[in-house]
Amino acid sequence: MGADVALLTDRRYVAADAAEGDWYLGNILHEDRLLRAELDRLGLSSARADWSRPDQDWSAFRCAVFRTTWDYFDRFADFSAWLDRAGRQTRLCNPPATVRWNMDKHYLADLAARGVRVVRTRFVERGGFAGMRALLDEAGWDEAVIKPCVSGAARHTYRVGPADAARLDAVVRPLAAAESFLLQPFERSILEDGEDSLMVFRGRYSHAVRKLARPGDFRVQDDHGGTVHPYHPTPAQIDLAERAMAACDPAPAYGRVDMIRDHEGQFAVMEVELIEPELWLRFHPPAAAAMAEAIADYV
Numbered sequence: 216m217g218a219d220v221a222l223l224t225d226r227r228y229v230a231a232d233a234a235e236g237d238w239y240l241g242n243i244l245h246e247d248r249l250l251r252a253e254l255d256r257l258g259l260s261s262a263r264a265d266w267s268r269p270d271q272d273w274s275a276f277r278c279a280v281f282r283t284t285w286d287y288f289d290r291f292a293d294f295s296a297w298l299d300r301a302g303r304q305t306r307l308c309n310p311p312a313t314v315r316w317n318m319d320k321h322y323l324a325d326l327a328a329r330g331v332r333v334v335r336t337r338f339v340e341r342g343g344f345a346g347m348r349a350l351l352d353e354a355g356w357d358e359a360v361i362k363p364c365v366s367g368a369a370r371h372t373y374r375v376g377p378a379d380a381a382r383l384d385a386v387v388r389p390l391a392a393a394e395s396f397l398l399q400p401f402e403r404s405i406l407e408d409g410e411d412s413l414m415v416f417r418g419r420y421s422h423a424v425r426k427l428a429r430p431g432d433f434r435v436q437d438d439h440g441g442t443v444h445p446y447h448p449t450p451a452q453i454d455l456a457e458r459a460m461a462a463c464d465p466a467p468a469y470g471r472v473d474m475i476r477d478h479e480g481q482f483a484v485m486e487v488e489l490i491e492p493e494l495w496l497r498f499h500p501p502a503a504a505a506m507a508e509a510i511a512d513y514v
Contacts, residue, residue: 217262217272217275217276218260218261218262218275218276219254219259219260219261219276219277219278219514220254220259220260220261220262220276220277220278220279220280220510220514221261221262221263221264221273221276221278221279221280221305222247222250222251222261222262222263222264222280222282223264223265223266223279223280223281223282223283223284223491224243224247224263224264224265224266224282224283224284225265225266225267225283225284225285225286225287226265226267226268226286227285227286228240228243228283228285229263229265230244231244231263232244242497243283245497246494246495246496246497246503247263247282249496249497249500249503250282250496250503250506250507252503253503253504253506253507253508254507254510254511256504256507257507257508257511259507259510259511259514262276263282264276264279266279266284266287266294266297266301267286267290267293267294267297272304273300273301273304273305274304274305276305277305277306277514278305278306278307278308278510278513278514279301279305279306279307279308280308280510281307281308281309281314281490281491282491283491283493284490284491285491287318287490287491288318288365288366288370289370291318291365295315298311298314298315299311306513306514308468308469308510308513308514309467309468309469309470309489309490310465310467312465313463313464313465313466313467313489314489314490316463317463317487317488317489317490318365318490319364319365319395320336320362320364320365320366320397320486321338321364321395322487323336323397323484323486324336324338325462326459326462326484326487329462330458330462331455331458331459331462331484332455332477332481332482332483332484333483333484333485334399334400334402334475334477334483334484334485335399335400335477335478336397336398336399337350337353337354337397337398337399338364338395338396338397338398339361339391339395339396339397339398340395341391341392341393341394341395342391342392343391344387344388344391344392344396346380346384346388347361347375347379347380347381347383347384347387348377348380348381348384350398351375351376351377351380354398354400356400356401357376357377357401358374358375358376358400358401359374359375359376359398359399359400359401360372360373360374360375360398360399360400360401361373361375361383361387361396361397361398361399362396362397363390363394363395363396363397364394364395364396364397365394365395371386371387371390373386373387374401376401400478402475402476402477402478404475404476404477405428405475406428408425408475408476409425409426409427409428409475410425410426410473410474410475410485411423411424411425411426411446411448411452411473411474411475412424412425412426412471412472412473412474412495413448413452413453413456413471413472413474414469414470414471414492414494414495414499414502415456415457415460415469415470415471415472416468416469416502416505416506416508416509417468417469417505417508417509417512418457418460418461418466419457419505420448420453420456420457421499421502421505421506422495422498422499422502423445423446423447423448423452424443424444424445424446424495424498425443425444425445425446426442426443426444427442427443427444443495443498445498445499449482451482452474452482455472455474455482455484456472456474459472459484459487460472460487463487463489467489468509468510468512468513469489469492469494469506469509469510470487470488470489470492471487471488471489471492471493471494472484472486472487472488473485473486473487473488494506
């Protein structure tokens with residue numbers, strides 16, 4: 216199998232067709248079809264490929280684009296080794312150095328140092344967990360969110376206050392012995408306004424969605440019952456998204472910037488997704504053309 220462009224997925228989503236009622240795979244395939252049609256319009260052939268397939272010759276592609284490699288954080292060592300191997304055989308989009316930087320949420324400190332407003336963040340390095348109550352007291356926050364520095368889909372993401380501290384100690388302490396965590400204040404705007412995601416191609420804003428948590432939860436991911444809605448961002452949000460992407464080095468061809476309103480009522484970056492961002496092309500089909508053009512430029 217070979218083509219100009221490999222659209223990378225993981226082994227759970229390699230099927231060419233979704234079973235009836237499988238809306239999750241259906242959305243993945245629909246968005247890949249939109250992108251493949253635009254790549255074809257530009258004269259670039261494409262094929263979907265499992266990043267972890269052991270017999271794949273990546274030199275058969277001119278470029279490999281990260282799309283739905285959504286198991287990378289559960290297979291971190293395998294993915295890191297693959298990144299080295301595949302990067303020697305073909306061009307990876309986004310660049311491997313950018314992907315490695317974005318895999319670990321310590322990048323938020325780099326963005327802040329480069330003048331990008333991010334949600335206040337404290338890092339708990341591996342083996343340095345002193346207990347939830349001590350972390351809250353040191354930060355001076357009534358409530359916080361703690362999560363691993365390498366994670367996705369809200370893996371081991373917990374909301375914590377004084378009443379939950381002892382219970383979550385038992386959960387987080389063994390995990391924090393093996394990996395680093397970050398602590399952020401619980402911004403209550405997430406309960407009312409949700410989290411806004413802005414898609415950016417070649418440094419320019421394309422479209423946006425708003426993600427809302429289900430009642431009684433704070434996690435906006437659809438894995439946890441969150442919902443996604445079309446959204447028209449403010450000029451300030453567009454500026455923040457474009458500046459956040461411009462602060463990434465090497466520059467990404469595409470990505471997503473997630474943001475919320477912080478305690479001062481200002482928009483602040485929660486995450487910049489450059490590895491395998493869901494881009495909601497189905498909410499704005501013209502964005503598939505913008506992404507295809509970004510890939511064509513990269514090739």
